[in-house]
Each structure stands twice: as C-alpha cells, then as structure tokens.
Amino acid sequence: MCAGTLAVSNDKSRRNGWRVENAAIVHPFHLFPNLLLPFTSDKALSLLVWAQRSYRGKAGMSESAVFISSAARDRVDHDVFISYSRKDGEFARRLLEALKGENRDTWVDWQSIQAAEDFWLAIVTGIEAANSFIFVISPDSIGSQYCSQEIDHAVLHKKRLIPVVCREVVPEMVHPALRPLDWIFFRDGEFEPAFTRLVKAIDTDPLHTRSHTRLLVKAIEWNKRGRDESFLLRKSDLTEAEIWLAASADKEPIPTDLQRDYITTSRRVEDGYNQLLAKGERALRRVKLAAIVVPIAVAIAAGAGIYAFFQDQSAKNAEKRVTVAEQTANRAEKTQREVQARLQQQETRFKDVSADLQQKEADLQQKEQDIRDVWDFRDAEAQRIQGNYDQALNIINRVIQKNPNNPFALYSRGWTYGLMNNHPAAEADFRQVLKLDRKDKDVGAYNNLGTALFKQNKLDEAIDAYTQAIQINSNNASTYADRGLAYFRKQQYDRALVDLDRSNLASEKIG
Numbered sequence: 001m002c003a004g005t006l007a008v009s010n011d012k013s014r015r016n017g018w019r020v021e022n023a024a025i026v027h028p029f030h031l032f033p034n035l036l037l038p039f040t041s042d043k044a045l046s047l048l049v050w051a052q053r054s055y056r057g058k059a060g061m062s063e064s065a066v067f068i069s070s071a072a073r074d075r076v077d078h079d080v081f082i083s084y085s086r087k088d089g090e091f092a093r094r095l096l097e098a099l100k101g102e103n104r105d106t107w108v109d110w111q112s113i114q115a116a117e118d119f120w121l122a123i124v125t126g127i128e129a130a131n132s133f134i135f136v137i138s139p140d141s142i143g144s145q146y147c148s149q150e151i152d153h154a155v156l157h158k159k160r161l162i163p164v165v166c167r168e169v170v171p172e173m174v175h176p177a178l179r180p181l182d183w184i185f186f187r188d189g190e191f192e193p194a195f196t197r198l199v200k201a202i203d204t205d206p207l208h209t210r211s212h213t214r215l216l217v218k219a220i221e222w223n224k225r226g227r228d229e230s231f232l233l234r235k236s237d238l239t240e241a242e243i244w245l246a247a248s249a250d251k252e253p254i255p256t257d258l259q260r261d262y263i264t265t266s267r268r269v270e271d272g273y274n275q276l277l278a279k280g281e282r283a284l285r286r287v288k289l290a291a292i293v294v295p296i297a298v299a300i301a302a303g304a305g306i307y308a309f310f311q312d313q314s315a316k317n318a319e320k321r322v323t324v325a326e327q328t329a330n331r332a333e334k335t336q337r338e339v340q341a342r343l344q345q346q347e348t349r350f351k352d353v354s355a356d357l358q359q360k361e362a363d364l365q366q367k368e369q370d371i372r373d374v375w376d377f378r379d380a381e382a383q384r385i386q387g388n389y390d391q392a393l394n395i396i397n398r399v400i401q402k403n404p405n406n407p408f409a410l411y412s413r414g415w416t417y418g419l420m421n422n423h424p425a426a427e428a429d430f431r432q433v434l435k436l437d438r439k440d441k442d443v444g445a446y447n448n449l450g451t452a453l454f455k456q457n458k459l460d461e462a463i464d465a466y467t468q469a470i471q472i473n474s475n476n477a478s479t480y481a482d483r484g485l486a487y488f489r490k491q492q493y494d495r496a497l498v499d500l501d502r503s504n505l506a507s508e509k510i511g
Contacts, residue, residue: 077213078105079202080162081130083150085140091166091186092136098195104202124153129217131209132202133159135178138167142174151175157216158253160209162201164194208251211244212259219262230360233266242267273357280350284343291339377412389420407433411445418452427452443469447479454486462486477506 080099084092092108099106107126127133133154141147154161155177163178165185172179184201186194222231233241241263248255380395393416399409414429430449433442450465466483469476484499 077129077131077210077217078107078126079130080104080106080132080134081127081154082106082108082134082136083141083147083154084108084136085138085144085147087140088136088138088166094191095134095136095164095195098191102199104199123150127153127159128157128220129213130154130159131206131213132162134162134164134198135175137163137165137169137174137178137183139169142169148175151177158212158256160204160253162198164198205251208244208248209253211241212248212253212255215241215244215259215262216256219256219258222262223258227265229269232269233263234270234361238263238266238270276353277357280346280353283346284350288343291336291343377408380412380416384416384419389416392416405436407436407442411442411448414445414448414452418448418455421455423452423455427456443473443476443479446472447476447482450479450482450486454482454489457489459486459490463490475506475509477503480506 082092082095096106096108107130127150133151135141135147135151151161161178161181163174163181163183165183184194184197218231218233222228225231232238245255245260245263376395376399380392383389383392383395393413396409396413396416399406400413403409410429410433414426414433417423417426417429427449430445430452433445434449446465446469450462450469453459453462453465463483463486466479466486469479470483473479480499480503484496484503487493487496487499
C-alpha cells in the first residue's frame with residue numbers, strides 16, 4: 001500500500017523468473033553463478049550488472065492481499081479500505097487483525113505496488129467498493145505520493161474518511177481533506193479505547209453507507225460501459241435508490257454527481273419504457289374494438305342496400321342501389337382489411353417491445369452476476385496469496401462452471417496452476433484466454449503463457465509468446481528479461497544480451 005513493502009507469509013509464488021523470499025527479490029544469476037561460465041569475462045560482467053539493476057527495479061513489485069469473510073461473499077462492498085505507509089506495516093497488521101476479530105471485511109495491500117498499472121486498478125476498485133476509507137497518519141504516509149493519490153480517489157467518490165494517527169505529525173503537512181476531521185489517536189497503551197472509537201465510526205449509519213457504496217459501484221460500471229441502458233436501475237431497485245437519494249441531504253457520505261445522474265437517468269428511461277408499454281396496450285385495445293365494429297358495419301350496409309333494392313319498384317333505380325350497396329360493402333371490407341393489417345402491425349410492435357424488455361432484464365441479471373464473479377476472484381486471490389491453492393481453485397472453478405468462456409476466470413486459474421507448478425494446465429488456460437474474441441489482447445496472458453512454456457522447456461514456443469507480448473507493449477521490461485532467459489537457455493547468448501539490455505532500458509524509463 002502506498003510506498004510500503006511487507007513480506008507475505010507462506011508466499012512461495014514465482015513471477016516471471018523472480019522468487020519472493022521475505023520481501024527480497026532474488027534473481028537466478030545470484031542463486032546460480034555457474035550459469036555465467038559459458039560467457040567471456042566481458043559478457044559475464046554485463047550480465048551481473050544487468051542482474052543488479054534488475055534487482056533494484058524489481059524490489060517494488062508485489063501482490064495485493066484482500067481479506068473478505070465468508071459472510072460477505074454475496075455483497076458488492078466491503079467495510080473498510082486501509083491506506084498506510086510501509087514504515088507503519090506493524091501497526092497496519094495489528095489494526096487488520098483487530099478488525100477481523102470484529103468481523104469487519106477489510107481491503108489492505110501487504111506489499112508496495114509501485115506504478116504497476118494492474119495493481120493500481122485493483123486499489124482504485126477497492127476504494128470505490130469500500131464503505132469507509134481509513135488513512136493511517138504518520139510522517140511517512142503524509143509524504144507518500146501513492147498515499148496521496150489514494151486519498152484523492154476516495155475524496156473524488158465522496159467516501160467516508162476516517163483518519164487514525166499512529167505517529168505524531170505536523171497537522172499542516174496532512175492532506176487538506178483530512179485536516180478538519182476528527183482524528184483517532186492510537187498512542188502507546190491506548191490501542192483498545194482508540195479502536196473502540198474506530199469501530200463506532202465505521203458503524204455509523206451502516207445502511208446509508210452501504211447503499212452509497214453499492215450505487216457508486218453500479219454508477220461507475222454504467223459510466224465505464226458508455227452509459228449503456230442495460231446497466232441502469234429498474235423497478236424496486238430504482239425506487240429504493242430514489243428513496244435513499246431523497247434521504248441523503250443531511251447525511252455522510254453525501255451522494256456524488258455521478259450517482260445523482262445515474263438515478264435520474266434510470267428513472268427517465270424506466271418511465272419511457274412504461275409509457276411505451278401503455279401506448280402499445282391502448283393501441284391493441286383500439287384495434288381489437290375496430291375488428292368487432294367493422295364487420296357489423298359491413299352487415300348493416302349490405303342489409304340497407306338489399307332493403308333499398310326491394311323497396312324501389314324501378315328496375316333501373318334498383319340496379320343503381322345494388323351497385324351503391326356493393327360499393328359500400330367493398331369499402332367496408334377494404335376498411336376491415338386495413339384495420340386487421342394495423343392490428344397485426346401493433347401486435348408485432350408490442351411483441352418486439354416485450355422481447356426487448358426481456359433481453360434488457362436478462363442483460364441486467366448477467367451484469368449483476370459479473371459483479372458477484374469479481375468478488376469471487378478477489379476471494380480466490382486472498383486464498384492464493386495465503387498459499388491455499390486448492391481452495392482458490394475451487395472458487396475459480398465455480399465461476400468457470402457458470403461461464404466456461406470467462407477470460408478473467410481462466411486467467412486466474414492459469415495463474416494458480418502456475419504457482420502449483422502444474423505448467424501444462426496453466427498453458428492450456430492461457431491459450432484459451434488468447435483464443436477468446438477480445439478487442440484487446442492481454443499482454444499478461446502472453447507473458448504467463450511464455451512462462452508456462454519455459455518451465456516445460458518448450459523454448460521456441462516460449463520465445464514466440466514473449467515476442468507477441470512485446471509487439472503489444474514494447475516497454476515491458478520483464479518480458480524482455482524473460483525472453484532473454486529463454487535465449488540464454490538455448491545458448492543464443494548474443495540475443496540474450498540484447499534482450500537483457502532492452503530490459504534495463506525499459507526499467508530506467510519506468511523508474
């Protein structure tokens with residue numbers, strides 16, 4: 001979290017050829033110096049310099065740890081998000097354990113994320129889905145760029161901010177959004193009373209806060225999907241949201257502009273659907289009535305013509321009246337046909353509207369299922385980080401059973417298989433991810449496919465996978481490093497050195 005780096009207990013994971021041991025990144029050249037024997041002294045020196053630079057560049061890479069209780073798996077929110085500096089890791093751990101003891105679902109990252117885009121996306125999502133945002137105030141956290149970015153994102157979405165002080169600071173140096181708030185001081189020997197105040201702050205008006213979070217998550221998803229109407233609120237869900245918005249005038253956290261726009265747009269579209277249905281039903285009733293009246297009119301017109309024929313003694317006049325009666329009957333029959341055609345058109349339109357509404361209802365249910373799947377992935381991630389790979393697989397497989405072509409689930413399962421050293425299974429999952437019809441090919445899928453192939457000594461295929469990843473993103477330092485190791489194992493040392501130099505250059509651009 002922020003600039004912090006803490007060791008993940010029981011973490012035996014490997015990523016792109018690097019091993020995490022007590023928060024230290026160890027490169028294969030440091031573990032196995034005999035790998036350098038085939039090189040000349042100049043080349044060996046170049047590789048050692050590259051490894052040392054890579055060690056410094058990789059030390060900031062990490063994974064996120066999300067702790068979610070089993071009782072909250074069906075929720076789209078969690079109670080708190082903890083933002084802290086690595087220097088305050090011991091305090092953050094104690095705070096997390098205390099919150100877990102109170103059955104509070106907590107989002108906290110145990111290692112630094114640096115500027116890794118995927119981890120920042122996870123943190124942004126964690127903040128958006130949190131009911132409360134806890135910021136651990138210390139001299140290190142108030143000076144951290146990443147901590148400041150996390151506060152800015154929480155303020156943007158009107159999150160409830162709870163500042164807790166673990167080490168004294170100069171108030172003027174604290175983020176402006178935190179200065180006027182009621183700080184909770186965790187001084188030496190005062191952890192328990194301070195924690196009691198913290199829990200009370202978290203539990204203030206929980207129904208309002210959870211509704212704020214749930215509607216924020218839905219509104220953000222709607223906005224990200226181009227404001228697609230299928231993501232809008234409907235029926236009782238919309239009514240409850242309008243009641244919440246009306247009651248939120250004097251409450252914290254206050255609704256965001258996006259939430260207001262989301263609810264008002266949902267009402268406008270819902271009213272439009274209802275009006276369209278009402279018009280269709282009225283038109284259908286009119287057409288059915290016309291279908292009854294027109295035949296009666298035809299019968300009356302025909303009878304009138306026949307009666308006139310028998311009443312008129314003049315053959316010529318009688319013939320004219322018959323002609324008039326026939327013309328009247330023809331016009332009535334033509335009118336009946338037109339009315340029936342309109343009836344069919346109205347019935348067709350009514351069926352189309354009903355089918356469209358049913359499809360939108362099905363799409364909405366699918367989007368809600370997708371949100372539940374996201375939380376299953378986070379639960380699986382928590383199990384995986386703690387080394388519970390079998391439990392992680394069970395969670396992911398349940399998602400895949402519902403949707404065998406879910407790319408995120410296949411990606412997550414492939415990653416887990418890789419950590420279990422089941423590289424053939426990992427290869428199969430990453431290949432399936434890349435076969436799916438996606439607008440943007442995943443660099444991570446190619447990277448992980450290359451690693452699975454490398455572990456099976458399929459070096460040519462691994463090199464091809466790394467090359468595909470580089471074609472998508474030519475600034476990924478780890479991909480060059482992985483392909484360089486593949487060339488190294490094939491004893492193509494010149495190519496290996498070129499890729500390793502490119503890896504150093506890409507790392508310097510990022511750093």
